[in-house]
Amino acid sequence: MSTYAAWAHPQLAAQVLRPRRDGCSEIALRVESLNDARQVLWLEQRIRALPGVRRVAIDRPAQRVRVMWDAKRTSLPSLLDHFAAANCPAQPLQRDSIDDARSHEQHDALKRLLVAGMCSMQVMTYAFVIYIGVVDFVDFSTRNLFRWLGLLTSLPVVFYSAQPFFSGAVRELGERRLGINLPVALAVALVFLASTFNTLRGGGEIYFDSVTMFVFLLLGGRYVELRSRHRSGALGDAAIDATPLLAQRRRADGELETVAAIALLPGDRVHITEGGTVPADGVLESAGVRVDEALLSGESHPLRRERGERLVAGSVLLSGPAELRVEHSGATTTVARLGALATRARQARSLVAASDREIGRFVARVLVLTALTALGWLLVDPGRAFEAAVAVLVVACPCAFALTRPATLTRALGVLAGRGVLVTDGAALTALARVDYALFDKTGTLTVPQLDRRAVEPLRGDTVEQVLQLAAALAHESSHPLARALADAARQQALPLHAQSVQVHAGAGIGGEVGGRELRLGRADFALAPGSPPVSSELAGALLLADAQGAVAAFHLDEQPRVDARRTLDALRGDGIATTIASGDNATRVAALAARLGIDDWHARQSPADKLERLQAARAHGHTTLAVGDGSNDAPVLAGADVSAALASGTELAQAHADLLLLDGRLDGLVDARTVARQVQRVMAQSRRWALLYNLCAVPFAAFGFVPPWLAGIGMSLSSLVVVVNALRVGGDAAPDHSDASGPAARPRELRA
Amino acid sequence: MNILLVLIPVTLLVVIVAVWLFFWAVNHQQFDDLDSPSVLPLMDDPAPEEPAPEPPGETGRSTQ
Numbered sequence: 051m052s053t054y055a056a057w058a059h060p061q062l063a064a065q066v067l068r069p070r071r072d073g074c075s076e077i078a079l080r081v082e083s084l085n086d087a088r089q090v091l092w093l094e095q096r097i098r099a100l101p102g103v104r105r106v107a108i109d110r111p112a113q114r115v116r117v118m119w120d121a122k123r124t125s126l127p128s129l130l131d132h133f134a135a136a137n138c139p140a141q142p143l144q145r146d147s148i149d150d151a152r153s154h155e156q157h158d159a160l161k162r163l164l165v166a167g168m169c170s171m172q173v174m175t176y177a178f179v180i181y182i183g184v185v186d187f188v189d190f191s192t193r194n195l196f197r198w199l200g201l202l203t204s205l206p207v208v209f210y211s212a213q214p215f216f217s218g219a220v221r222e223l224g225e226r227r228l229g230i231n232l233p234v235a236l237a238v239a240l241v242f243l244a245s246t247f248n249t250l251r252g253g254g255e256i257y258f259d260s261v262t263m264f265v266f267l268l269l270g271g272r273y274v275e276l277r278s279r280h281r282s283g284a285l286g287d288a289a290i291d292a293t294p295l296l297a298q299r300r301r302a303d304g305e306l307e308t309v310a311a312i313a314l315l316p317g318d319r320v321h322i323t324e325g326g327t328v329p330a331d332g333v334l335e336s337a338g339v340r341v342d343e344a345l346l347s348g349e350s351h352p353l354r355r356e357r358g359e360r361l362v363a364g365s366v367l368l369s370g371p372a373e374l375r376v377e378h379s380g381a382t383t384t385v386a387r388l389g390a391l392a393t394r395a396r397q398a399r400s401l402v403a404a405s406d407r408e409i410g411r412f413v414a415r416v417l418v419l420t421a422l423t424a425l426g427w428l429l430v431d432p433g434r435a436f437e438a439a440v441a442v443l444v445v446a447c448p449c450a451f452a453l454t455r456p457a458t459l460t461r462a463l464g465v466l467a468g469r470g471v472l473v474t475d476g477a478a479l480t481a482l483a484r485v486d487y488a489l490f491d492k493t494g495t496l497t498v499p500q501l502d503r504r505a506v507e508p509l510r511g512d513t514v515e516q517v518l519q520l521a522a523a524l525a526h527e528s529s530h531p532l533a534r535a536l537a538d539a540a541r542q543q544a545l546p547l548h549a550q551s552v553q554v555h556a557g558a559g560i561g562g563e564v565g566g567r568e569l570r571l572g573r574a575d576f577a578l579a580p581g582s583p584p585v586s587s588e589l590a591g592a593l594l595l596a597d598a599q600g601a602v603a604a605f606h607l608d609e610q611p612r613v614d615a616r617r618t619l620d621a622l623r624g625d626g627i628a629t630t631i632a633s634g635d636n637a638t639r640v641a642a643l644a645a646r647l648g649i650d651d652w653h654a655r656q657s658p659a660d661k662l663e664r665l666q667a668a669r670a671h672g673h674t675t676l677a678v679g680d681g682s683n684d685a686p687v688l689a690g691a692d693v694s695a696a697l698a699s700g701t702e703l704a705q706a707h708a709d710l711l712l713l714d715g716r717l718d719g720l721v722d723a724r725t726v727a728r729q730v731q732r733v734m735a736q737s738r739r740w741a742l743l744y745n746l747c748a749v750p751f752a753a754f755g756f757v758p759p760w761l762a763g764i765g766m767s768l769s770s771l772v773v774v775v776n777a778l779r780v781g782g783d784a785a786p787d788h789s790d791a792s793g794p795a796a797r798p799r800e801l802r803a
Numbered sequence: 804m805n806i807l808l809v810l811i812p813v814t815l816l817v818v819i820v821a822v823w824l825f826f827w828a829v830n831h832q833q834f835d836d837l838d839s840p841s842v843l844p845l846m847d848d849p850a851p852e853e854p855a856p857e858p859p860g861e862t863g864r865s866t867q
Binding site for chain 1: 834
């Protein structure tokens with residue numbers, strides 16, 4: 051029985067397969083272990099050799115493989131088996147991942163570039179005949195013929211290759227703003243129309259060679275930019291695919307199993323713990339819960355849902371747990387989740403590309419300058435007015451200036467995704483460079499709680515296993531890191547118990563009924579019923595399991611700082627950031643950890659409101675703040691900070707409010723992000739200075755008629771290229787050595803191994 | 804100069820054919836992966852790290 055046999059189910063297959071008219075199917079798969087180019091080739095050859103496989107496209111940076119094949123000859127499970135047999139286990143992605151917008155865009159740009167290149171070379175040879183003809187023996191009618199040939203061969207360039215500039219300019223005008231496409235489109239149209247007019251007239255200067263070369267060079271610059279943007283995008287996609295939404299499905303025998311949300315079928319019963327994401331649309335089958343639908347509707351107030359009401363996929367459970375009966379599965383569902391995380395990360399990238407207001411002002415000035423030049427020359431020497439005006443239009447066009455922000459930020463987001471930091475808000479990167487105050491949550495963020503068996507202390511004569519099972523039944527329902535550690539410790543054994551009518555009290559503990567006993571799990575003040583005998587003082591710090599008669603067991607959880615916590619904090623302090631711990635835990639433990647991590651400023655017994663107040667006080671003092679957390683109770687603090695970071699191992703609610711997601715539980719991603727944010731600032735300022743300097747130097751020459759339009763085109767493309775190449779420096783120099791340890795996505799250097 | 808009347812259509816034809824060929828190549832993903840083909844000449848040995856296990860999927864499962 052293969053592990054992939056489940057994918058034979060037609061409803062499941064329908065979610066990931068796209069049928070084609072010729073009877074073939076298409077699928078997009080995520081393949082993680084594509085380490086070097088040889089493996090890619092080998093896998094490709096191997097899959098291509100399967101019966102019925104028509105096409106295999108492997109996108110290594112995005113870790114995606116697209117296969118088009120005849121599902122009648124090789125079934126989907128057996129296709130997946132072949133991937134697994136090739137040591138490249140593949141996970142099907144949902145259907146809308148099949149369409150590869152990136153490769154379409156890239157093919158389109160490449161074709162336009164090539165047509166422009168070929169035609170501009172042709173036009174150049176024709177133009178040479180005319181140039182030579184002026185001094186040589188070429189007669190007048192031949193020269194006229196070559197003008198017509200020039201017109202003919204520049205038609206594809208103007209109407210096909212330059213089409214993105216025209217449609218871009220029309221779009222910008224439709225949105226009532228001035229963008230960089232407008233001067234370009236204007237220059238191309240003006241030069242082409244004037245040359246056409248002169249051709250028809252049979253006299254005067256023609257500039258077909260200039261206009262085609264201008265378009266070619268510009269497209270070349272844009273193509274380089276496109277490729278680097280796509281590369282960064284692919285890295286981001288790989289990071290997003292790496293964190294699939296999981297669901298806990300109840301099997302027929304009542305046991306829970308963890309499956310990918312995409313594999314849920316209508317009618318499945320799903321268990322959702324407090325702080326978890328609703329994995330599919332469905333009907334609530336347990337008592338009423340509070341949910342947060344902020345990610346879906348923008349509604350920030352918690353909503354109440356009663357038994358029998360519908361829960362929408364992608365909403366986050368604030369109180370819990372809940373039982374859900376799935377109504378719709380797959381595609382519809384996961385789109386909602388995309389609304390949560392993936393789309394936000396993608397939006398961050400596309401927003402980056404949107405032009406800012408400065409460019410509009412810049413373009414307006416360019417247009418005025420062009421008009422002035424034309425006017426000036428008309429008064430002095432009308433014959434040179436056109437040429438000089440076009441040169442100014444081209445030289446002064448702020449292409450390089452407009453490229454700095456998108457090119458640099460896109461590169462930064464890609465680099466960070468490759469190092470395990472997912473940026474969901476591009477603007478946060480700008481703020482991160484200014485951060486000088488960082489507030490850390492303790493449990494789950496700086497520390498990983500662990501429960502050792504020997505640290506379980508039964509107080510009323512039960513065995514360790516018994517109390518562990520009782521406590522785990524409750525702990526299973528909470529997303530708090532301590533509860534997770536407890537549940538993990540109990541998971542090794544069989545005989546699981548189930549808790550009934552569970553209530554999770556945020557920040558305090560969990561209460562519920564296990565095997566007919568009313569139990570409470572939490573710190574002493576929560577767990578012990580009023581009037582029950584108090585426990586000895588050494589148990590005050592432990593997690594207590596208690597019933598109505600008093601404490602049943604104590605769990606001494608051991609909290610180890612994350613391996614990279616000290617290093618990360620040291621690096622941040624060295625960078626001039628004041629670090630603070632604010633924890634809901636008691637003073638002894640917070641103090642001990644603060645001492646280990648070298649933090650002077652620590653605060654214990656903090657409620658979420660206290661933390662937020664502390665953060666706002668720091669902001670009032672003029673600090674730019676960073677908040678790092680992982681739990682649902684950190685959400686307000688994360689939302690209130692200038693920059694927020696959450697661990698991807700934390701709850702969905704925390705992730706929903708975070709600007710940066712640290713994957714793989716690595717805190718040192720913060721240091722990487724800070725370094726890159728600083729680099730971005732530096733590189734961006736540098737590029738902008740360069741672009742402005744270039745424009746300022748070149749414009750006077752153009753205005754006085756020293757720059758022919760073709761030279762203006764070269765200058766403009768070169769200045770844009772400088773900006774794109776400069777952006778590639780982000781993340782390039784001296785990557786911190788610790789990030790080499792285990793990057794989630796292999797970086798180019800490692801690929802050469 | 805009459806040779807021009809032959810040569811010019813020929814150049815135009817060459818451009819059209821070149822563009823057509825190139826479009827064909829782009830549409831068939833010839834330019835999508837520019838990294839892997841550089842190691843293609845090294846691939847003649849049958850993949851050393853994998854012992855080429857028999858794929859488990861071919862155990863006569865119904866392909867319907």
